[in-house]
Amino acid sequence: MATKLERLEFAIGMKDQASGKLGQLRSSLDKLTGSASRQFGQARDGVLGAVATGYSIHQMVAPAIDLNRALGEVSSLGRSDTGLAVLQAEAQKFAMAYGGSAAEVIRAGYDxxxxxxxxxDRELARFTAASGVLAKASKADVATMTSYMGTMYGIFKNTADGMGKSRWVEEIxxxxxxxxxxxxSSGAEMSAAFTALGANATAAGRSAAEQMAILGTLQATMSGSESGTKYKAFLAGVGTAQKELGLTFTDTRGNMLGMVDILDRIRGKFGDTLSVAESDQLKKAFGSDEAVSLIKQLxxxxxxxxxxxxxxxxxxxxxxxxxxxxxxxxxWGRLGGTVNVLAGSFGQKxxxxxxxxxxxxxxxxxxLVRWIDLAxxxxxxxxxxxIAVMSLATVMGIFTAVVAVNRIALMALGGPLKLVAFTFGLLTKLTGLQTAATWLFNAALWANPTTWVVLGIVALIAAVGALVYWWDDLKAAFLDTTWGQALMKTIDAVMAPFRALGETWDWLQQKLGLAATPTTAAISAATGAPQAAIESTATALTSASATGPLSSLEAARTPAIPAGGLLQATTNQINKGRTRQTTIGSVTINADQPMTPGQLDEWAALQAG
Incomplete structure (x- = not known):
């Protein structure tokens, strides 16, 4: 069984060893988190730098990419490179004069x-430019006006072909x-009106100017599509209406008269205003309320x-x-368009x-795709x-974040915890609630990961100490079992050669006079003390050790937890273990009996401690 002195030496040694390990653990954690933070920072800077560089290059050539894509769309319809060059020049001229994007105008050329x-090539460029300018003047987008120009050409195709498409598109x-x-009105409303009307008025011989005037006047009280629907209904019923009303709405060649002439003849029959009966008669003649509504407004x-x-x-x-x-x-619009043209031209190079x-x-x-298919x-x-690399990086990121949050939390709680410690200390002195105050104070630190690390190390130290203290009992209990005895025999058989080697070395040391254990005679010769006094003192020390523990080692201890809780107490104790020393003054030995070898060993151990 180990003596009290041996257990004390073991505890002090464990403290010294644990303090060093804790310091190394803390240093390792600091180095790990610091290195991880630096690596994450370098990774972030590298990724951001690469992305920023790629984005900058893309933004530099983005107008040119958009321009080339628009030209590719027009080229898919069979346009030559020469025609594309003319179209691009016209679109860039428009963008610099009125703002906007040249690519948008080129896409209008596709429509x-x-x-x-x-x-x-020249007509396509003129149609496109005219659509863009009209869109700007009529507060519409280029796509809407491009569609409008296509609809108008379908309605007035004969007129456009007769006078030349470029001239006609500028006139329209x-x-x-x-x-x-x-x-x-607006360009979008006018486009909706002609889309609803179609070619009915043109088929009746009415000019574009007359149609625009009628549709525009109607749009004062209705939408563009509704105005086109009403005009279309009027045209559909004008042939039968003249028979029902007994009026003539055509000229000598059978062509329909203009809108003003037809309205004048209706006014001549019914007057400037229409009664309910007259409105019903007009509805019966034209066949719809839409036609009557148009007549009343015009x-x-x-x-x-x-x-x-x-x-x-x-x-x-x-x-x-x-x-x-x-x-x-x-x-500012012109500046934006000019910059867009400049960027497009520069990017194309x-x-x-x-x-x-x-x-x-x-x-x-x-x-790579082919290799993936092959393997x-x-x-x-x-x-x-x-995935494994990214997962490890994620784990390190989470670990670094946890450590950082832990440090921040400790920094934030440092001041309040000291105040709480002072308050609880005062309460314990006044009310005797020391145990409750200690538990409440330490509860704030149980969620701290570092606390659990330190507690794990302390538990390991305690386990090793208990193993040493109760080793004899554990060994005896272990040898009571059959399987334990068999295992110990196996261990003894394995260790026999090593024990024999050790015994041989001890015999050799004794033969050569190299034995390490000093005798009482040797101590007497070295110190000048009588051999009998040395042996008597060793016997007294052995008796004192056997009768009971030293009073200084068994002094009453008052449990107290300093400010900082269990973690701080453990750290303070470990730090004290590093530097605290016990000094024993000079010892004078007077004994009549010489020391036995066992007493001399204990005396040497005491001096070494």
Whole structure:
């Protein structure tokens, strides 16, 4: 059984060893988290740098990519490189004059080319530019006005082919812009009106100016599509209405009269206003309420309608369109369009080498796809490896975050915990609730991961100490079992050669005079003390050790937890164990009996402690 002195030496040694291990553990954690933070920072900076560089390059050539894509769309309809160059030049000219994107105007050329066959390169460019300028002047988007131009060409195809498509499109653009401004409409509403009307009025021989004036006047009280529907209903019933009303709505050649002439003849029969019975008669004659609604609205101001038709017909070019578009464009819009054109032109010169590099990257990716198909198992394991690497990185990130949060929490709780410790200490002195105060104070630290690490180390130290203290009892209990005895015999058989070697070494030391155990005679010769006194003192020390523990080692201990809780107490105790020393003063030995070898060993152990 181990003596009290041996257990004390073991405890002190364990404290010294544990303090060093705790210091190493803390240092290792600091190095680990610091290294992880640096590596994550480098990874973040590297990824952000690569992304920023790639994004910058992409933004530099983005206008050129968009421009080339738009040209590719038009090229798919059979346009030559020369026609594409003319179209691009016209689109860039528009963007610099009125703002916007040249690619948007080029895409409008795709819609024009799809709707109108037989356009030359110059005509396609003029149609596209006119649609863009009209869109700006009529507060519509380019796509809507491009669709409108395609619809108008379908309605007035004969007129356009007769006068030339380029001239016709400029005239239609000018007349539309004037009508939109005159009737407070918009390009989108005018497009919806002609879409609903279709070619019915043109088939009846009515001009574009007359149709625009009628539809624009109607849009003062209704939407564009509704105005087209009412005009269409009127045209559908005008042939039968003249028979029912006994009026003539055609000329000598059988062509329908103009709207103003028809309204004048209806007014001549019914007057300036229509009664309920007269409205019912008109409805029966024209066959719909829509036609009667059109007649009632247009009859209120036939002179104004006639003047508007004449004014629209006098528009022969795009002068008013360009002036309207210019007034709606500010210098900042022009700056944006010019920058877009500059970036597109500059990017088109940079794209060829970049596209070559990207093409190589695409080839590599295609080879990777082929290799994956050829070796799916290898690809799967590569994927597993990538997932494992990312998982480890995730774990390290979580670990670093936990340690950082732990440190922040300890920093935030440091001051309050000291105040709480002082308060609980005062309460325990006043009320005697020391145990309760200690438990409440330490409860705040049980969720701290570092606390559990330290407690684990302390538990390990306690387990090793208990194993040493009760080793004899454990060994005896172990040897009471059959399997334990068999195991010990096996261990003895394995250790026999080593014990024999040790015995041989001890015999050799004794023969050579190298024995390490000093005798009482040797101590007497070295110190000058009588041999009898040395043996007597050793006997007294042995008796004191056997009778009971030293009073200084068994002194009463008052349990107290300093500020900082269990973790702080453990740390303070470990730190004290590093530097605390016990000094024993000079010892004078007077004994009549010499020390036995066992007494001398204990005396040497006491001096070493």
């Amino acid at each position: 024009i080319q799809s709707a109108i066959d037989g356009l030359t 653009a000018g007349q539309t812009a004037y009508a939109v401004g005159l009737f407070k 009859m209120m101001d036939t002179d104004g309608l006639k003047a508007n038709m004449a004014n629209i017909a006098n528009i022969k070019g795009m002068d008013n369109v360009t002036s309207m578009a210019a007034r709606m464009t500010d210098i 940079l794209l060829p080498p970049l596209e070559e590099i990207v093409g190589k990257v695409v080839d590599v990716l295609q080879n 799916p198992n290898l690809a799967r394991w590569v994927g597993y490896g990538a």
